[in-house]
Amino acid sequence: DVKVTQSSRYLVKRTGEKVFLECVQDMDHENMFWYRQDPGLGLRLIYFSYDVKMKEKGDIPEGYSVSREKKERFSLILESASTNQTSMYLCASSLRDFFSYEQYFGPGTRLTVT
Amino acid sequence: AQSVTQLDSQVPVFEEAPVELRCNYSSSVSVYLFWYVQYPNQGLQLLLKYLSGSTLVKGINGFEAEFNKSQTSFHLRKPSVHISDTAEYFCAVSLHDSGGSNYKLTFGKGTLLTVNP
Numbered sequence: 189d190v191k192v193t194q195s196s197r198y199l200v201k202r203t204g205e206k207v208f209l210e211c212v213q214d215m216d217h218e219n220m221f222w223y224r225q226d227p228g229l230g231l232r233l234i235y236f237s238y239d240v241k242m243k244e245k246g247d248i249p250e251g252y253s254v255s256r257e258k259k260e261r262f263s264l265i266l267e268s269a270s271t272n273q274t275s276m277y278l279c280a281s282s283l284r285d286f287f288s289y290e291q292y293f294g295p296g297t298r299l300t301v302t
Numbered sequence: 303a304q305s306v307t308q309l310d311s312q313v314p315v316f317e318e319a320p321v322e323l324r325c326n327y328s329s330s331v332s333v334y335l336f337w338y339v340q341y342p343n344q345g346l347q348l349l350l351k352y353l354s355g356s357t358l359v360k361g362i363n364g365f366e367a368e369f370n371k372s373q374t375s376f377h378l379r380k381p382s383v384h385i386s387d388t389a390e391y392f393c394a395v396s397l398h399d400s401g402g403s404n405y406k407l408t409f410g411k412g413t414l415l416t417v418n419p
Binding site: 192223228229230231232233236246278280290291293294295296 | 308311336338343344345346347348351392406407409410411412
């Protein structure tokens with residue numbers, strides 16, 4: 189079974205703090221994704237990576253950065269957390285396979301910024 | 303750019319009743335289509351997907367969906383729901399092109415299915 193794990197289920201941080209959210213997958217997937225999920229807005233893509241050290245902006249990259257130094261690990265960084273970044277953050281991974289496209293999701297990290 | 307519209311934000315039904323969750327998409331190119339389910343306090347898991355072939359797709363837990371190209375729809379159905387089907391359901395689309403960002407998914411805003419006894 190594919191497993192995507194996220195470092196924390198719940199996180200509380202203060203405004204202005206630097207926040208790291210970690211994601212690890214164990215199936216040698218090339219693609220990894222970070223989404224945020226807000227009620228009534230569904231999932232919105234923040235960043236994705238299609239290879240080590242490669243990244244592309246998603247739909248809402250402002251206020252976020254990412255790092256992918258190893259294939260299995262994809263980190264989301266909030267350089268200076270703000271209250272409007274309080275949200276559920278979901279990591280996902282997938283094969284770079286023309287006939288696949290299925291994304292496998294982690295359990296999510298609920299981040300509260302106070 | 304593609305977009306996905308889930309026409310109902312909430313659908314309450316009684317146990318053993320049939321249910322249909324509606325999804326429409328817009329895209330200028332061919333697409334791949336997905337339904338994901340999110341149970342409370344969990345991540346998303348794939349219910350079913352349409353890549354090509356038969357337009358009627360069967361998924362896990364008795365769900366099925368029908369791809370209708372002329373109506374640009376991909377509605378999800380189940381003939382008889384259980385309490386355990388209570389969850390949020392997301393429709394998603396990926397572009398069918400030969401390169402670039404064709405592995406990105408665009409999600410709808412979700413439909414909360416509540417099954418009551």
